Amino acid sequence: MTFVGIDVSKQRLDVYLRPSGETWSCDNDDDGHQSLAAKLRTHNPTLVVLEATGGYQAGVAAVLALAGLPVAVVNPRQVRDFAKATGKLAKTDVLDAGILAFFGEAIRPEPRPLPDEETLELQALMTRRRQLIDMRTAEENRLQVTRVAKVRDDIEETLRWLKKRVRDVETDINTTVRKSRVWREKEDLMQSFKGIGPTTARTMLVGLPELGKLNRREIAALAGLAPFNKDSGTFRGARQIRGGRPEVRALLYMASMSAVRFNPPIRAFYKRLVEAGKPKRLALIACARKILTILNAMIRTSSRWNGELPA
Numbered sequence: 001m002t003f004v005g006i007d008v009s010k011q012r013l014d015v016y017l018r019p020s021g022e023t024w025s026c027d028n029d030d031d032g033h034q035s036l037a038a039k040l041r042t043h044n045p046t047l048v049v050l051e052a053t054g055g056y057q058a059g060v061a062a063v064l065a066l067a068g069l070p071v072a073v074v075n076p077r078q079v080r081d082f083a084k085a086t087g088k089l090a091k092t093d094v095l096d097a098g099i100l101a102f103f104g105e106a107i108r109p110e111p112r113p114l115p116d117e118e119t120l121e122l123q124a125l126m127t128r129r130r131q132l133i134d135m136r137t138a139e140e141n142r143l144q145v146t147r148v149a150k151v152r153d154d155i156e157e158t159l160r161w162l163k164k165r166v167r168d169v170e171t172d173i174n175t176t177v178r179k180s181r182v183w184r185e186k187e188d189l190m191q192s193f194k195g196i197g198p199t200t201a202r203t204m205l206v207g208l209p210e211l212g213k214l215n216r217r218e219i220a221a222l223a224g225l226a227p228f229n230k231d232s233g234t235f236r237g238a239r240q241i242r243g244g245r246p247e248v249r250a251l252l253y254m255a256s257m258s259a260v261r262f263n264p265p266i267r268a269f270y271k272r273l274v275e276a277g278k279p280k281r282l283a284l285i286a287c288a289r290k291i292l293t294i295l296n297a298m299i300r301t302s303s304r305w306n307g308e309l310p311a
């Protein structure tokens with residue numbers, strides 16, 4: 001079996017094959033991607049591992065996947081922790097590629113289908129919406145502390161422009177979602193659950209495409225809502241959530257805050273947890289995990305919410 005690690009930078013790809021130790025580099029451009037795919041096919045790799053590096057990995061990952069190679073794009077933090085655990089502290093591009101290959105052999109991350117063009121478009125639009133909202137919030141904060149009339153006028157003009165841009169991007173997002181029958185059906189299913197609005201549903205579409213394809217434990221871990229034990233010897237620590245996809249987790253937490261007010265079954269579930277002594281914040285996290293479990297089942301069975309909580 002051959003495991004391939006590829007260290008990705010803006011201009012270059014460093015490749016390491018395990019166990020042979022063969023290494024080489026190529027340009028991170030279209031020609032480099034095609035030559036890399038052709039060369040890797042001759043090795044018939046078991047797994048090709050790349051880190052998510054701010055988008056620089058997207059092009060080569062897509063080309064390798066289209067070439068029929070098993071590609072896993074992994075979280076850089078996991079690889080750093082793995083390197084520390086194995087005592088691999090030195091750092092060069094080739095060594096990083098070697099660590100990725102070793103990580104692939106030891107951990108065996110599951111290759112997942114890469115997003116299609118429509119999904120990439122929706123991801124980009126959702127990211128742009130978030131960026132515009134962040135800029136709008138920053139300008140609103142500046143407006144609160146600015147006393148100079150000319151500066152306030154300038155900020156207010158910028159705010160008007162940003163608000164229009166947010167509306168325009170939201171129109172583009174709505175058009176993109178509604179033109180896809182699959183996305184339209186999934187969005188409508190999710191919004192049948194009281195507490196899930198368009199923004200949360202669309203973030204789930206692009207941020208958690210595995211929804212409906214995994215069991216409840218796997219999807220909770222993927223979203224970062226699965227509690228992990230902290231036990232050692234006779235010590236029994238409080239279980240904590242960690243890892244996962246922060247944006248999805250944050251939105252589900254906000255959805256749980258809405259659901260405990262307006263969704264009677266979730267409100268009853270929350271109340272039962274609090275009355276049993278669970279802190280309110282942990283009860284909200286449990287509600288978020290329950291909501292995720294419900295949405296996962298709804299998408300898997302293509303059914304609207306029936307108003308009942310799963311066990």
